[in-house]
Amino acid sequence: MRSIERTLLRSVMAALLLGTVLVSAAAYFTTLDEINEALDADLxxxxxxxxxxxxANPAGTRGRLSKPIEGPPDMDGAEIATATWNGKGQLVYASEPQSRIPFINGEGLTRVNVGEEKWIVYTARHREGFAQAAQRLDSRQIMARESAARILPPMLLLAMGIGALLIYGLRYGLRPLDLAAREVAGRSVKSLEPIKSEFLPVEIAPMVAAINGLMARLDDSFTVQRQFLSDAAHELRSPITALRLQLQVLERSTDVGAVETARSELRHGIARAQHLVEQLLQFARTGPEAVNKPLVPTDLNEVVREVVGAQALRAEVWQIDLGASLEQPVIAMGESAQLAILLNNLVENAMRYTPSGGVVDVGTEMRDGRPVLFVLDTGPGIPKEERDRVFDRFYRGEQSALSQxxxxxxxxxxxIVRAIADQHHAVVKLLDRIGSPGLEVRVVFPPADHFERG
Ligand SMILES: Nc1ncnc2c1ncn2[C@@H]1O[C@H](COP(=O)(O)OP(=O)(O)O)[C@@H](O)[C@H]1O
Ligand SMILES: [Mg+2]
Known part of the structure; x- marks a missing residue:
């Protein structure tokens, strides 16, 4: 797993290391330069x-220098050798005769090779000749490097100090993430109150707000589910109670007519309970929380053919003229199984509420660039004041009591129809038929570019 802390730490530490190396190198070389300058000045x-x-002491009056002049006391092995020459270039005096520093006719700094060794020599002119101060280049360089290197340990210490501070700062700065995670982990499905966000840093506030939003929606949906469950149980109770009563009649009755009635009602009751259970199952599969297959281009004519085919036999028994009006393909973004459930519910209603001899027409069309599914019947229709409520769960209208x-x-x-339509971003309209009694139901899908626009 990616860790912000580790990623940050790695890049910050790399930057620190690079910075330390660069700064140390720069400091080392500058110091080396300055030490060399100081040593040149000494020479x-x-x-x-x-x-x-x-x-000041012309030839004859002066004594000999008794010992070589030494450099500053901390310059081990970098002693300065001296020599004086007369105007003709003859050696007058040498502090280290064995090192044979050559005569140089001139003034200033020079590098010379003396046998195997390299020397750096400063020559100064005086009235009677030349004075030279010289130093072995090797030992002077070693000394200069040693002095310059003395600034490295403090630099390293500084870098380590900064590194430690950074690690601490990062840990400290990321601690709110830990705290927020612990807050979320402490939740249960029973405690969906929002996470307190006043003390959170701005960086994670949006994430916490998103989690809070999700929890609020979960809470709502739990409430809806509980309500649905209790409604469903309530609805199931009446047919089951009826079943038990009819069973008792069956068991106790000796009258042939009564037994026959009870048996028929028992059959009816079982059919009703089965229908309810099937509808409940369908509904459970359509809720907004249900996992749905993705919407794909679907020919609504195929859906109509499937549903009308499945209802054809029943239509014949009930003496309903069930027909389909299909033209060219009408393509909507959809999930065909869900659309079949939607249409089946509409067709079933149309056939159940339309008396024998009636006509039910199912079809598709494109209207204003939108795919449309429609179901027409010649039944009683739905009164205007009922049209909103008929979509409520378990709501049954006036017609339901009148139709056998x-x-x-x-x-x-x-x-169920409404829930499936919602998933398809479609709208369900209940309309009066023009010029004939009955109901027209239209399911209007969004235009083709709706899903591209998002
Ligand atoms: N085609 C229709 N014609 C007349 N009334 C209808 C039609 N479809 C639905 N209704 C009314 O809408 C109500 C709700 O329908 P629905 O949700 O399918 O429940 P159900 O059919 O189980 O009663 C019905 O009880 C009925 O009053
Ligand atoms: Mg119905």
């Missing part, structure tokens, strides 16, 4: 002093 100082001494075939209804049919 010049010694040569010039020696020249001034020669001028509608007895098995559960009041879930149109609720």
């Amino acid at each position: 010049k100082h010694v040569a010039v002093s020696l020249a001034q001494y020669q001028d 075939r509608a007895i098995v209804g559960s009041g879930l049919g149109l609720a």
